[in-house]
Amino acid sequence: MQESRYVHRLTVSSPTLLPATTTNVYVITHHGEAIIIDAGYEQEDSTKEIISYIESMGQPQVKAIILTHYHRDHSPGAKALSDHFQCPIWAHAQEVENIHREISPYKVEKALTEGDRIEIGGVPIFVLHTPGHTKGHISLWMEEEKILFVGDNAAGEGSVWIGPPDGDLTHYLQSLQRLKSFHAERLAPGHGHMIHDPDACIDFLITRRLERESQILKLLQSSPLSVSQLVDLIYRDQIHPSVRWAAERTIEGHIMKLLNERRVQIASADRTPKYALSSSLTT
Structure with missing residues (x-):
């Protein structure tokens, strides 16, 4: 589903937590280039669906698969996608070890850090380190369209769990306050529909x-x-x-x-x- 001029959202079946039954995989494409944000669970049908969708867009060059965090409803699907598109897997430096466990024998080829700039056909996207759900969780800020890709910092329905072994509620609340400061027009969450009232959603999560x-x-x-x-x-x-x-x-x-x-x-x-x-x- 095309959500904006550059952003497409694919919902793939995933063994995630109820009420969610799918994980969002985002494709940002412009001028023949693309990146994939999150890759879903490792299952053949989902991989075929993602590949078919991207190829129907004119077969853009996929520069990278960016993983917001390591959880297995987001990361293992990167293996088959990396093979097919011959593209690297990127993630935050603090998430690399856990991701390697989920995608072995594949490796993260680039460790991202706060403030890194990624360009897709000249459109800049910025990496934000937003810990809380996991230590190396990242969000991505696409200023041109005022869209924040927030991974599991928010969900299109309900809330997300924050706790051990690597969740930190203090960091999570700080990350939510930071995301609010961007004054985004939409949040692109890891599960559920696009969020069209970011402030209300973030305020709800903090209040809850x-x-x-x-x-x-x-x-x-x-x-x-x-x-x-x-x-x-x-x-x-x-x-x-x-x-x-x-x-x-x-x-x-x-x-x-x-x-x-x-x-x-x-x-x-x-x-x-x-x-x-x-x-x-x-x-």
Whole structure:
């Protein structure tokens, strides 16, 4: 689907988290050149679909496949695409090791860093390091069309999970505030439809995280609780069992942030730790 003068969005089937069932693969093309942003899961039908779509555009020269982050609903498809288009795979320096695990024996040929400029037929695209979902997560800013490609910083429906092993909620909230400062007209997320009111979407994501944080602190006023107990109280059987792990990691991400801020402390360090309000908040 063509979303703008230069941007095309392909939705490919992916084993991602409900309610999403697909991953967005973006193709930016101009004057016979193209880049692919994210590559989806490694499955033959999806690869054929992407290749067929790009070739129907006049077979532009694909300069690179850029991966926003390493998760397997975004990165392994790069192997077959790199083979077909004979193009390199690029990603942020802090994401390279994890991506190599997902695409082995293929390698990231260029490690991107904050501020790198990529030109597609003369149209500049800038690399933004936006950690939070993962340590080396990147977004891409296409100023000419005021589009931010945000990977899993936002979704066309709902929100994204932020938590261990490499998610950081403090960094995520900082990245969201930074993305808002670009005054984009559209967000191109890793899952779901294009977002046409970026400020409202980002404000929603920030507010949702802060409300969840307040909810956790309120629950801990009564007694120490484990992450699993917090999930039971917060979600109350409203989540599908297949994504409970993501809910637990998200709550754990909140707890890690609150521990770092010394607003919460470990109440018992058994095999299943429990957490309580820090003494400074209860006195």
